[in-house]
Every structure is written in structure tokens, then in C-alpha cells.
Amino acid sequence: MPIVDLTHRIADGMSLFPGTPLPRITPLAWPDSDGYAEKQIQLTGHTGTHMDAPAHVFSGATTLDQWPCDRFTGSAVLVDCRDYDGPVSADCLDRIASLKSLDFILFRTGWERYWGTPHYARQGPYLSQELALALAALPLKGIGIDALSPDPIDSSTLPVHTTLLKHGILLIENLRGLDRLPSDRRFELTALPLLYADSDGAPARVIARF
């Protein structure tokens, strides 16, 4: 069964949401002098490929560590929306053969090609509010996108975030490798967030199997 890694590596030169602190990886011990290697990792819960919980936008709402891990895996489909200019409208859902028993929808905007360049943090494709409302009406576990946010970068109201997270639909941002997924059939998605206390968001390792 082919496995595809949909995760960006946390490393120097990675793209970040404007204002997010740079991640830092600091060696603490070395095999030659200490007998083992160990590094300190400093990053935010919204760095790199990561997942947003309702608590990311709603005070006191559910955090990722409150969800059982079956929320993080299921049946997924890719929607290629590289042909949309600006907001992706709800009619893109017509491209999905069946919505029955579907857990995740991944939106391929093509924006991942700018990862690691300043262009990645500029305004790219995003989901329309009409699409967010259509998604919120589906019994989804989550949606994913190969860009910094499903909302416009400069949005202060985050309408797509709030619409989806209000319905407990988690968001996976900064996916990569969507070109390696089948476009004509479902696959199994496993998106496992770092398990830490009160996680409004968390770096996640995301893989697909088909």
C-alpha cells in the first residue's frame, strides 16, 4: 500500500504565517562528548504542517488533546481547485464523486509550490464563505489545504476558520505533496497532532495511504 508523507519539515527557511516566531532547534548533547544526542525544539502549535482546534478561535472551546485519536484518521478525497482564481467557490464540491461516509476533504490549490519563498505568505487561493458553509453542513472530521490558511491571509475575522471550527471540523494547514495523491479515488488519511496540554493547534505528521 503506497504511503505518501503530506508533511513539511520544520527547518530553517521554512515558510511561516506572518508574525509566527521562527522555530528554533538547539543541540543540547552530542554523541561524541555526552554519549547521546538530544536537541531542544521550540515552535508554536501553528508552525508548519499543523492542525487547528476550535480553541484556536473560540475561548474555552475544545482543544486537540480532548479528542480521541479516531478524530484524526479516516476516508479522504482530494479536490483539485488549481483552476480557481481567488476564492474557491462551493461548486468545487461537485467534483467529488460521493460525499457519503467521507471524513476529510483536501483542497489542492497548488500554492505549496511557493513553500520556502516569500511568495508563500502572500495572498493565494482561499475558501469562500459559501464553500465553508457547504462544508459545515457535511459530517466531516476535517479539511486540509496546501497553503497557510483557508481564510484570506489578512483576515482578522477568520470566517472560514470560525464556520468550520464551530462545527468541530478541524483544519489542516500547510500540507505538501498533494500532487502525489490519487485524484480519482479515495485514500486513507492519518493526521496525528503532537499531543500536548490545552492544544489549540499542534504540529501534525500527516500521511495518506491508498
Add this chain to the structure above:
Amino acid sequence: MPIVDLTHRIADGMSLFPGTPLPRITPLAWPDSDGYAEKQIQLTGHTGTHMDAPAHVFSGATTLDQWPCDRFTGSAVLVDCRDYDGPVSADCLDRIASLKSLDFILFRTGWERYWGTPHYARQGPYLSQELALALAALPLKGIGIDALSPDPIDSSTLPVHTTLLKHGILLIENLRGLDRLPSDRRFELTALPLLYADSDGAPARVIARF
């Protein structure tokens, strides 16, 4: 398909290897004042439920980010070795019905019951060198244990680490929930480490499906 989370949560009061810095989770933004929540996470690559790569003990050896993600999932079996006192000897492998096409072996020592107490960092069960050599001869992807280390806590030479990691058998430490796994049949293990540069070890989210 039942899913079991085998991951400890990174939180205040968690157990740590003696000398490992305390993890720190620091709020950076709040929904009420900033419109979104975000937290800074500081931890080492060997904090909580985590995975060791060969670079943990061998200078210049393979790091986790150099491995494709199919190294992190496969067919697994549980070995209950709660009846061993001190080192777990190689004869525990006789408890496995078949070693054919097996990717992971998880050792249930029962030590996880001390998690979050000072007792967890005291000397508990560990794997004998004879067992490590027997494991190194198998085509395994990895082994796991519900304790801080498969080596004695005060070991400076880490014989089990070096024997297994020399053969590219990754180590998963501080597992939890092994009592919820089937003891009479195989299950599918998915142990996904945080993907960061030069990762000699990384916190991992570990789940089992059966």
C-alpha cells in the same frame, strides 16, 4: 476498527528522563484579545512518548527526517513481560506466535503505571543484551516499551540502544495504554514522529488499530 492512542500527553507533571529539561507551553495569543489562540511549545526530541533514531547514539548517523514514512507504520505484536524481574531475557520472544513479516514488537513491562510519579524514573524493567542481539537479527522496523528506556536508567554505554540502532531498528519509549492492545493477535502500529531537521529523536504520536 478500534483505535488506541499509545501516547502520553505533554503536560505539567509528566515523567522525564533524569536531566531532561521540563517542557514549557507558553500562551502567545488569546481569542478574546487577539482573535486567535497560539502557544509556544518548548521540549526536547526525547520528551514524552518519542522515537530514537541512530543519530541519537552514533555521530553522523541517520536521523528520523531522513526516513520515508513507511518506516513508521506496520504490523505489530505485543509481548507481555510483566512477569520478568529485572532484565527481560530473549526467551520472551518465544511468546510471539510468528515472527514472519513482523515490523514492530512492543514490550509491556507494566512500568507505565508509575507515569507521573517519581517512581517512573527509578530503575524498572529493561531489555537484556541477549534480547537486544536477538532482536537485531530480525528484520524489524522498530521496538517499543512502556518505560523511559530499554536500557538500564543509569547506563552510560546504552548497549540496547546501540545494538538496535546500529541495525536501523528504531526505538519508541514511554508508550502508554498497552493494556488496551490485543495480546493474542497482531495489530497495525502507526508511530509518527514530529518532522524536524536533523532529528536524532522526536516526540511521536503513536496509535494502534486492530
